[in-house]
Amino acid sequence: MESSSSRAPASFSTQANALLRKNLTFQKRNLKTNIGIVAFPIFLCVVIILIQQVVNNELDKDKYKCGCQNGVCGLEFSSLNQVSACPIPSPPQWPALFQVPRPEYRAARTDFYPSDGLPNESCKASQSCPAAVLLTGGNRSFAQSLGQSLLMSSSSSSDLSDYLSILSNSMLGTDAPSGDTQFIEPAFISDRPLYVIQPQCESNDTSQISFKNSNKQIQMELKCVQGLTLWRDNSSLINDDLFKGYRQGNLERKTNEFIAAYDFLNSNENALNLNIWYNSTYNNDTGFVNVALMRVPRTVNVASNAYLKFRKGSGVMSMFEYVKEMPKLGTKLKLDFSSLLGALFFTWIIELLFPVILTYTVYERQQKLKIMMNMHGLKDGPYWMISYIYFFALSAFYMICFVIFGSIIGLKFFRLNDYGIQLVFYFVYINLQIAIAFLASSFFSAVKTATVIGYIYVFGSGLLGEFLLRFFIEDTSFPRGWIIVMELIPGFSLYRGLYEFSQYAFSGNYMGTSGMRWKDLGDSENGMKDVLIIMFLESLLLFPIAFYLDQVVGGGIRKDRLFFLNYFRKKSSSLSRRRPSFQRQGSRVFVEMEKPDVSQEREVVEQLLLKPSISHATISDNLKKVYPGRDGNPDKLAVRGLSLALPNGECFGMLGPNGAGKTSFINMMIGLITPSSGTAYVQGMDIRTNMDEIYTSMGVCPQHDLLWETLTGREHLMFYGRLKNLKGAALLQAVEDSLRSVNLFYGGVGDKQAGKYSGGMKRRLSVAISLIGDPKVVYMDEPSTGLDPASRNNLWNVVKRAKRDRAIILTTHSMEEAEVLCDRLGIFVDGGFQCIGNPNELKGRYGGSYVFTMTTSVDKEQEVESLVQRLSPSANKIYHISGTQKFELPKQEVRVADVFRAVEIAKSKFTVHAWGLADTTLEDVFIKVAKGAQSFNVLS
Template structure:
């Protein structure tokens, strides 16, 4: 199979790259269904997201999720006019209603619940706090800590902050009356001031006094948008404690936090005030507050903090210090800005945002990783390298191939998402998206190349790749994995099942620097030499070949380009007798123009194909020569075999000893015995005559006289080597 002089020259970088690229393109052409599935997968994901969005919108459009309405004019069963508003809505519907005139709420302090107010305990050993008995009847005071450089000034200001009497509560204007007092709530604040949870939580409103009197609890009727509600108002004693420094305040605030003690108990202090260098001409104050109520977890909207009343309270106390007890800045109410009707909307694409779409890109990560590891595990990269494929062209084309798949996938994803109308795509600049996706997929492919060097098992690599995808917080997309699994595994097997025999030889021929007519001629001669040319077999996909045909194609691949030395490792293993014979004929024709080094466990194969053979035992070469030489050297005997009944075994052995005194019995089981007979003592005519004589004395079931086989030689050499190793 002479393939032209160019085959003796190594292929250039671009020739190898061209060969690999052509093979990749041919493979892609053969796998149209897989490619269509790969392209459609982002479309399916986008479509699924849109369907979920439509289902969600349908649920949100129901009456229970919209502003409450009542029919104010009806004709028969038909409603002619509806009136909608917060007065017809429950708490779940309230947020969707238009609020042209938001309600006014009295400014509140954040007051600890009675069971959590600071008391003296073993882990909170401050002597000026009340003991724990006050928690039994809910009479624990609301504690505030104060510090500053001027204690006398600070104590005057702190006394002005908490009143001694309750201002008059006017039933005609309950909210303003409450605002004129120092009131607070233990309820958790909301995200807006359209509704004040203190008035909708069934919890009491607390008003702070220096000292609470008996019968200091009462209720008021609160009117809100036509809704009347009885609100309980309870007195809470305000406890003012002075500390010498801000570090002491910090220490006590922290010890009251439940994570600061092993008992996980709460000792909550309402607030802390540091007057710093304040005096009659300077007002400078820092305020501590409990930020836990803001619920700033990073995932949910931050709740409002009830700090304005704390600022107003200390400011009024300072004004009273300067201008007298009748001076104050009246903090009338807290109020939201007006708002139109706001239907509940939930955009899944925006809600999932970068997490979902980054996860979608991660679906591509297992493709390069498992492909590279699979090739490493099966030593397929080494095989292509033996055929002349250098590292440079291979890595360039492999990287480019994975990058092309990723780019096509992402283009389809962005286009489909934009056509369907996902806000994530339509409301973000496409140039920014392009840069982000391009950088991301390049980093992803680079990471796959890096991690591939750490794994040697494709199953381990696959599992870890999908664990990484699970780490995004979403379920892995198994249907997508099914779409691309052919690309993962079929692409890198030695015989690509989607490529034909001719296309395999064209690929490897190009790697051997064959071009043009020389390449075409070499491919045809190779196909003819292995009997794959006629009947259209050459143009069938390799996946449809029988085992023998695949072996013959593999031999043709190893021989194309006229290599001078070819290595074959057990080429006929697993073949039926007919296929094995055909393969042997191919090898016998091929060995006429080159050296073939063949390893095999079949002595028959070695004797048929090898002109010169060596026997290895325990990794060491024991002998070398042609088959006749080895038989003569390690054989020199005939093997005489006779089978009789067990009763006549001794008769057979006596017969052999009489004829051949130097015979050596090498096998004996159930009436069958084998003897090695020195060739210089054997006359074949005498053997036949002795057997015929023996048949008259006892029954002979079978007998034979055979020359030494290569298998006998191998056994003798192996035994000799093992005996030598044992002695040494």
């Protein structure tokens, strides 16, 4: 292929450069896919902005604008849909109310709730059930004294024109929902009456009240409701009653059977200390509940007044006239869907890169391309560095396009939040995402499985973030520490960061303020700082773990679990690790059972290892491989103490039936599996400790073609040539020579993508790859499989030329190929060599007979048989048809000269049309040796 040189192994930078060029070329061929990946989030942003535009156009209609009459706009001319758009410099004042259950849902005694003090449930049918309040406290007499004053009205005026005074001093309540009605107390715009809560009511105690508020005339029905206070011994009993009351209430309306409950705790004449249970469940499910109008203030006020009456007398009270909202400017209702949907939506978009990275990494494992690169000298450092740089560049470009495009089209999620914070957040997360993908790839061997699991992770983490994590984040009672624990899951940490961005952007857009700024990271309610710290530390931790798992359990060339300790050990000469002699009894017994030529090869190995330096290309020293038995089966002995010395310039052929152990031997030599015992030396380097150095001078042609479908033959050779430290003109010349030698140069074949090659063309390219860069040792596994006769002969010529200055170990099932290419052969059966020698030696040693053929007329057949019997009494006829006969002649009974002499005599007596004498073929030797070895193993 090329001339031998003393070229040094490729440096880290050279290997990184080779891999980067290959990756860029590979991705250039997948340009459409990459454009689709980057364009997908842009497409989704366009969809969002279109939906947002449609919704905002709808919100821009008059029915959502502040109401106007005669050119004057304001709250008094607006419907509930329009109020939110109006400026309200002076919000209306509303009396503070109790939340009262509807008559049909008020507390009563039932079989499920047999509480003392409550009326029979028949009162629900007549709607005459009282409104009950629960009491407890440490000082019962004091608490009950205050409880008697809770529901006592302080108003005796009948002047309804002073409605605020009347309504503020009366214990008023409502059963209207307490939802968001835009600065209006819902009780005064509903069709429900107001309730005056009194200790006693007349049977038909109902009246009408009419007043103005914000220039609106309000007319309400006023009903008297009997108030009832019930004592409970402790707060646990109150909790139980309230829980049962909620379950007994109308679940659709989410009410409760009780007005409220008071626990006066340790209150006494000198101090008021209490807890209040109030009904926050009775709302309209919009999610926007005004706290001031939730009927809490009046609940507190009555307890304060009860205490003042106890201390100062019935004429003393704390006046609580009204509640009101704070003033507001006029607004235009617009929704920012990017912020409203941001956390879930953008979690999915950003995590879509995870399956892309995962499947690409698993693809190289599944196709064994990473192993192929390792075996041609690519070390793990350049591989992982370039892989990280490539995926980081792809992720960064993806996110930059996403943010820029989202900002251009006006998504508030991007425009309102500080770009610096966004840059840091996305930078940290894409590093974490790459680390997770590298880590997860070690556990997958199939791309389809990795793809499915990857997308399940993407959509699963997004949905769990939206419907689980968000619930805990917004629950102020949930411990913050547990949220941080949940955020240790990368998908949750991404969701939390995007949730913070969306909340700040949504609030900023609604309130007309900015989004998240750096100073906001100090806010205790802002979880962004915790998320950044978690993701940064996780990425620092997961990268080394991913590298370790790739070395130990990944689909590539596995290393010992404590391989990293080798970096801390002083390297010693590989020769110091050899065994100078065989001391074990088992080895001596095994040697005694070996054939003479195999035993002689073992002695050669022992003598070579005693020398101060190793001149041979490869030396296998008692190499053994045992596979542990599984499911109760015994251990499998695949290679039985194999010893072999192979000098430079020799092609050694391994012949053997399937399952003999040839592949296990080759896999140990190329580092795919570790020996159970023994070792081997390649160019003087130990395969147990120096495989990284061995790979720089090794070439491999695997049994199955390991190629990138989208790369051309020339690009394959350029990549592997760079890994072998070929540069500049030398690299170009080596590639040209390689393509010519395997007939891939002419007609532009070398510049076609490998996926378009036929099986034979791929095979020739694999052979060319194994020989480029002048490797000193080459392993070829059935190199001519699938080739036509012309291509096979041409390939044999390539191998013949290549073996002049390198050692080649070749496995084949073609006896013709073995005879043409191999200087020596070894027949491998049941884990060990049965014989070693050149083809002629083996045929001479194991070929036991000649094949004699003679064709005559039919009437001379008997004379031919007599001739053969005189040559060899033990001859055996193996073929007979129309005057043509074939005989096996044992070699020990005949000489070739005697056969020639006998034929000449026969020609003088009768006509001989044709004759021939053939030696035993290599195929005959192989079958004989293999059957003999297998029979011996069965008997033993």
